Amino acid sequence: MSAPRATRKAPPRRRNPLTGAVLCMLQAQGRDGAIPWFEAGPWDPWNHGECVMALAVAGEWDAARSGLDCLAARQGADGAWLGEYGNMLPMADRLHMARVRPPAFRDTNFAAYCAVVVWHSYVLTGDAALVRPYWPMVRDAIDFVLSLQHEAGDISWSAEAHLTSADDAVRAGCGSIHKSLECALQLAELMGEPQPRWAEGKARLGQALRTRPERFDRTTDRSGFAMDWYYPMLGGALTGAAALERLDGGWSRFVEPGVGCRCVAEQPWATVAETCELVMALVALGRPGEAAEVLTWQDAHRDADGVYWMGWQFQEAIIWPEERPTWTQAAAILAHDAVYDLTPASQVLVKHG
Numbered sequence: 001m002s003a004p005r006a007t008r009k010a011p012p013r014r015r016n017p018l019t020g021a022v023l024c025m026l027q028a029q030g031r032d033g034a035i036p037w038f039e040a041g042p043w044d045p046w047n048h049g050e051c052v053m054a055l056a057v058a059g060e061w062d063a064a065r066s067g068l069d070c071l072a073a074r075q076g077a078d079g080a081w082l083g084e085y086g087n088m089l090p091m092a093d094r095l096h097m098a099r100v101r102p103p104a105f106r107d108t109n110f111a112a113y114c115a116v117v118v119w120h121s122y123v124l125t126g127d128a129a130l131v132r133p134y135w136p137m138v139r140d141a142i143d144f145v146l147s148l149q150h151e152a153g154d155i156s157w158s159a160e161a162h163l164t165s166a167d168d169a170v171r172a173g174c175g176s177i178h179k180s181l182e183c184a185l186q187l188a189e190l191m192g193e194p195q196p197r198w199a200e201g202k203a204r205l206g207q208a209l210r211t212r213p214e215r216f217d218r219t220t221d222r223s224g225f226a227m228d229w230y231y232p233m234l235g236g237a238l239t240g241a242a243a244l245e246r247l248d249g250g251w252s253r254f255v256e257p258g259v260g261c262r263c264v265a266e267q268p269w270a271t272v273a274e275t276c277e278l279v280m281a282l283v284a285l286g287r288p289g290e291a292a293e294v295l296t297w298q299d300a301h302r303d304a305d306g307v308y309w310m311g312w313q314f315q316e317a318i319i320w321p322e323e324r325p326t327w328t329q330a331a332a333i334l335a336h337d338a339v340y341d342l343t344p345a346s347q348v349l350v351k352h353g
Contacts, residue, residue, distance in 0.1 A: 017299075018336060020306025021329035022058045025051050028326050029063055033070030037086050037325045040099045044083030045071060046110045046176075047327035049117035054330035056124055057337050057345065068121065071114055072137045079144030080106035080159060086325075095322045106159040108148055109173035111141045112180035116348070119183035124345035128190055135191045142184045145177060146201045153208030154215040171209065171216045175231030178205055182236060182353055209237040224265045226254045226274045234281040236352030243285055254278075259314050260297050268315035272298050272308045273328045276335035283338045284350040292339050298332060308332050 029035045035051040036043045052067035074081055082104045092098040115138045122131045148156040154169035155177055156162040181202035188195040208215050209232050222228045229250040232238040238246060253265045260270035261278045275298055282291035301309050301319075308328045313320040337346045 017306060018058065018333055020302065021308060021332055022055070022060065023305075024307045024324055024329045025055055025326045026060065026063055029067070030070075032073070033063075033066035033068075034074070035067055035326050037327065038323060041097075041325075042084035042086035042089065042102050044086065044107070044110055045074070045081040046083065046107075046113045047086075047325075047330070049113050050330040050334065051326050052117050053120045053345075054333035056121060057333055057343050064121070068117070068134060071117070072134055075114075075137055075140065076106070078106070078159075079140035079142075080111045083107050083110040091321065095320065097321055097323055105157075105161075106144075107173075108145045108155050108157060108159075109170070109176050109180075112145045112177045112184070114138055114141050115180045115184035115187060119187050120345050120348045122187070122190065123348050124343055126344070131187070132191065135187065135193075138184055138187055139193075139195075142181065142195075142198055145180075146198065149201055149204070150215070152212055152215050153204035153206075154212065155205060166219065168219045169208075169216045170222065170228075172222070172225065172227035172231040174205060174209055174216070175233075175235035175237055177235070178202060178209065178232075178237045179235040179349070179352070181205065183348075186353065206237045210242070226261050226263055226265070226278070229254055230278050230281045234277060234284060234349075236284070239352065247281070247285060255294075256314060258297055259312060260294070260301070263311065269311050269313050269320065271311035271328075272301050273310075273325070273331040276331035279335040280338045280350050284352070288339065291335075295335055295339055 056064040260275035263271040
């Protein structure tokens with residue numbers, strides 16, 4: 001009689017390292033599909049849209065579709081959204097952001113980003129019928145944005161500021177709008193409604209970002225913000241040798257080795273979302289190895305459930321603030337998709353047409 005065979009134990013299943021990030025967004029999503037920064041926190045269409053894309057990447061189709069429906073339902077008659085500026089929230093105490101209503105504006109970058117969200121949905125699914133109901137939303141939003149474009153090509157940051165003493169163009173916002181216009185034009189072709197005026201607006205905006213620095217930061221110097229550094233590259237307005245020169249020129253100013261990207265150059269504060277966007281810029285510029293390395297640094301900035309903290313104050317060695325915004329989770333998920341090619345939409349944010 002032969003000896004009994006040893007029973008082989010199945011190896012434990014590894015938990016998806018992004019599960020915590022996904023659950024954070026799902027738990028914050030309201031019944032109407034809205035995804036605020038955090039519970040009882042601000043809402044804006046840009047960060048909401050980024051969460052919609054991340055949920056779709058994670059396979060949470062019902063939540064993503066609910067988010068798209070919410071975006072369409074909340075659009076104003078002029079094509080814009082009244083988005084709350086969470087970055088203007090005061091601190092409730094040294095470590096936590098206040099749960100109060102921040103100011104809201106009809107921000108052009110906020111409005112344009114819906115085109116990226118809808119195009120991402122199409123590339124991910126390959127289903128034109130899925131995105132067709134959202135085409136009027138995109139069309140009206142882009143018309144709104146381009147109505148606030150100056151002759152020089154730059155676009156006012158909001159409808160409220162346009163042609164007033166507060167009128168200005170934000171380099172980061174316009175860099176993002178450049179990408180949004182690219183996606184909007186691709187959607188227009190898919191829908192059989194080419195928009196040559198949009199193409200002209202995109203070309204003028206790109207030219208302004210490359211050659212008209214005086215048109216940006218006219219009222220406030222934002223050059224110390226990391227987003228102003230990398231968004232012309234991430235949004236596709238700056239490519240090739242010029243983009244690599246800008247990337248390398250700002251690297252030592254904004255990147256803290258082993259930690260991440262500083263939100264503001266002069267502050268010892270690295271933020272997960274900015275770092276993940278920088279990761280995507282690195283992918284876009286053909287540096288996937290560096291992108292993967294920088295992305296791994298963010299593993300240290302998660303809680304026990306795998307949810308990403310907003311940032312790390314590395315001079316004091318503390319989490320700051322003690323917040324876990326939904327859009328931080330979204331940026332991490334989209335960066336993982338861009339680096340590791342997890343879905344058919346992995347190249348939407350990093351490949352430019």
